[in-house]
Amino acid sequence: MNILIFNCGSSSLTFKVFAVDQLENIRVILSGKAHRVGVKGSKPSSIEYEHGASRESVETPLDDHGQAAGLVLDKLGELGIKFDCIGHRWVHAAGYFQTAWVDAALLLRLKALVPILPVHHPAILRVIYACRKALPKLPQYVTADGAFHSTIPACASTYLLPKGLVKKYGFRKHGFHGLSYRYVVRKIAEILGMPLPGSRIVACHLGTGGSSAVAVKSGESVDTSMGYTALSGLVMSTRSGDIDPILTLYLMAVYGYHPDDLMNMLNKKSGLLGISGFSSDIRDIIQRVGEDPQAKLAFDMYVYRLKKYIGSYVAVLGGLDVLVFTDDIGVHNWLVRERVCAGMDWCGVRLDAEANQRASGDEIARLDAPDSQVRVLIVPTEEELVIGWEGIALMKGKQDAASLRS
Amino acid sequence: MLLLFDPEPPYLRWCAFAEGAARASRCLFGAEWFRLVRKGAGNLGRVKAVGYLLRHGGDRIKEPVLRVTPQTLDEVEDTIRFLPEFNDITCKVLDRWTKELPGIPHFLFCDTAFFSGLPDVAGTYAVPEELRETGVRRYGSYGLVHQWAWEKARSLFGGNVGKMVSVYLGDHTNIAALRDGKSLDTTIGFTPVEGIPSRTGCGDIDATVVFELHSSGVSFREINEVLSWESGFKALLGRRCGYRDLLGGPAVDRTAARDILIYDVVKYIGAFTALLGGLDTLAFITRHPEESLGLIREICARFDFLGVRLSPDGLAAEGDAWNLTDHGARMNVSLFKSDIWKIMAQLSESMIEEKQP
Numbered sequence: 191m192n193i194l195i196f197n198c199g200s201s202s203l204t205f206k207v208f209a210v211d212q213l214e215n216i217r218v219i220l221s222g223k224a225h226r227v228g229v230k231g232s233k234p235s236s237i238e239y240e241h242g243a244s245r246e247s248v249e250t251p252l253d254d255h256g257q258a259a260g261l262v263l264d265k266l267g268e269l270g271i272k273f274d275c276i277g278h279r280w281v282h283a284a285g286y287f288q289t290a291w292v293d294a295a296l297l298l299r300l301k302a303l304v305p306i307l308p309v310h311h312p313a314i315l316r317v318i319y320a321c322r323k324a325l326p327k328l329p330q331y332v333t334a335d336g337a338f339h340s341t342i343p344a345c346a347s348t349y350l351l352p353k354g355l356v357k358k359y360g361f362r363k364h365g366f367h368g369l370s371y372r373y374v375v376r377k378i379a380e381i382l383g384m385p386l387p388g389s390r391i392v393a394c395h396l397g398t399g400g401s402s403a404v405a406v407k408s409g410e411s412v413d414t415s416m417g418y419t420a421l422s423g424l425v426m427s428t429r430s431g432d433i434d435p436i437l438t439l440y441l442m443a444v445y446g447y448h449p450d451d452l453m454n455m456l457n458k459k460s461g462l463l464g465i466s467g468f469s470s471d472i473r474d475i476i477q478r479v480g481e482d483p484q485a486k487l488a489f490d491m492y493v494y495r496l497k498k499y500i501g502s503y504v505a506v507l508g509g510l511d512v513l514v515f516t517d518d519i520g521v522h523n524w525l526v527r528e529r530v531c532a533g534m535d536w537c538g539v540r541l542d543a544e545a546n547q548r549a550s551g552d553e554i555a556r557l558d559a560p561d562s563q564v565r566v567l568i569v570p571t572e573e574e575l576v577i578g579w580e581g582i583a584l585m586k587g588k589q590d591a592a593s594l595r596s
Numbered sequence: 597m598l599l600l601f602d603p604e605p606p607y608l609r610w611c612a613f614a615e616g617a618a619r620a621s622r623c624l625f626g627a628e629w630f631r632l633v634r635k636g637a638g639n640l641g642r643v644k645a646v647g648y649l650l651r652h653g654g655d656r657i658k659e660p661v662l663r664v665t666p667q668t669l670d671e672v673e674d675t676i677r678f679l680p681e682f683n684d685i686t687c688k689v690l691d692r693w694t695k696e697l698p699g700i701p702h703f704l705f706c707d708t709a710f711f712s713g714l715p716d717v718a719g720t721y722a723v724p725e726e727l728r729e730t731g732v733r734r735y736g737s738y739g740l741v742h743q744w745a746w747e748k749a750r751s752l753f754g755g756n757v758g759k760m761v762s763v764y765l766g767d768h769t770n771i772a773a774l775r776d777g778k779s780l781d782t783t784i785g786f787t788p789v790e791g792i793p794s795r796t797g798c799g800d801i802d803a804t805v806v807f808e809l810h811s812s813g814v815s816f817r818e819i820n821e822v823l824s825w826e827s828g829f830k831a832l833l834g835r836r837c838g839y840r841d842l843l844g845g846p847a848v849d850r851t852a853a854r855d856i857l858i859y860d861v862v863k864y865i866g867a868f869t870a871l872l873g874g875l876d877t878l879a880f881i882t883r884h885p886e887e888s889l890g891l892i893r894e895i896c897a898r899f900d901f902l903g904v905r906l907s908p909d910g911l912a913a914e915g916d917a918w919n920l921t922d923h924g925a926r927m928n929v930s931l932f933k934s935d936i937w938k939i940m941a942q943l944s945e946s947m948i949e950e951k952q953p
Contacts, residue, residue, distance in 0.1 A: 345852070345858075348852075350856065351801065352822060353831060359805075359808060361802075433721050433722075433803050436787040436790070436820065437786040439820050441730060449810050455723070455727065460722050487717070491722055498868075501868070502866040534870065536870075536873065537870075
């Protein structure tokens, strides 16, 4: 059985074809990524493919994610690669589903979820429609990114707002990066041979766009830094992370900021970019820490906020067994890890400075010093694989149902 | 006698403080407030000073106590935009009583002053400079109480306070991280709405909530009303939503409210321990020590892994400071009974003793 996975970023589209054998071993047949989808700029858009030993990159205009998906499907046809179903990452399901087949009823549900993430969700819908158009008979499913956080207890997920509003709008902590965390937690258990029951893990998904942290007890999410949307929590590349909600009212009511403009500033012009004033890329900022006080403040705040979250989760978990870093910045930026782990003796974290600097970031690595009570790791994440796991379970359910009928 | 004021919208709390004892009362801050206070205060000839608590000092007032001068009213007026409901009361009360009793000293107590020296990493919001220039930063509050607690901890533990987390348990529970008597961080942010949910304030939420409410037609004023006055424990418990309501009985909603309070306190103690790089002293402050002991034990039990151990004994009846640390435990835990009137009175006395400039 083969499964095609699509994973929409805000301006990219990652795709993978997995081959699954009888024992449910998964192998990647083809992978690739469409870059600068819907981005008007000096650099051209392109799609890169990796298929066996061959790699190629095709420059092509990419107006939207649907068009990009159509081109990918054409290419797969040319290469003669077949697949039995298509899986998509859905970002925010508001608790309605974890994984579900796409049918007319679900499409209505997905459309209703567009306003929650007005950039990501329409892009995913375009990809789904492009697939339906090209391959009308092929089953498609969506896996919700936030479902991993459905185990967060009420004391951590509740926003203490009037009950009527909570009911009407669904205001609560949802959390994100769930697929990434599911993968990382499963990998940790495998690598360390650690039984999940009773285990206490803090995972930090530090991306070039969004970042979050999660507290994981016995393999289940018990708290996470992002909230109702991806705006809250850590200092991110362009998102502010936690702010006093009243300060938005102050800026709008006293200083006359338009709500749309302010919302845009908090999501697109804040975070590292907002503090440093020149870049949303932590690598640029690190380079100028020595000479530019704003760059230094941006870097320090990034580390400081993350450290606070790790501390709060250690307290929530009543101690710590594993601290893990994932996604681009998490696996590739040794300085961030070094600074975050400094002074964390109190909860048993001791980093092996050399191992930390040496780690390539392309593979799983242990970074804890021999006398560290906490195991510290980097684990490159693999969201598509989790969507694949979900697809296997769905297909199995379908086959079981078919064999029952026959 | 000292006449002291503390805004608590829609009320004005006030007290006549004499010979170490506070005669406190409260009235609705309406048209009648001045008449009521004047009637209750008795012989105004005995008043030797008047004190006003300012909950939010804005970006200019950075002294915990200052002697009111003719410029002070303007300065207080300028802070109203930061916390309108509270500061408007302080402003009006100050204006009225400085006129009523012009011949005696008047003191302004600023509850954010203690946090005006927060390090930039803690005080700054990660927003563009353009927005930061409007005065958007973390101001904290309840600074008078936290500063007082640090002094109390020093005398209780003979100076060995080290890295301290100070937890105020009350209608507006909030926490501060302290080192060498200086504040390093606090849960309250730009306004007291941020941080741990309070009696009627929502605490930490995703700011997108504000935009979503506004885009469906709710006005700024109404959103402020909802987040500041209709949320927090009131959203869960209805009218009886004060700190002491959370402490009693096993009602389901009350348990849920208590769980949230404990959870958030535990989270922030952990966060502040991380930024301090460890913890030496955990100090609890409350107006209701005896009733809070159960809650404090529950919170401390979660820090068993850090070596927090409480003595099984109850509180000795006397005093306002108790050492809760068990024999041989390495973490200091203390409990202080706070009384904002006493703190304001002490500071007033020391100001009166100082020579007039």
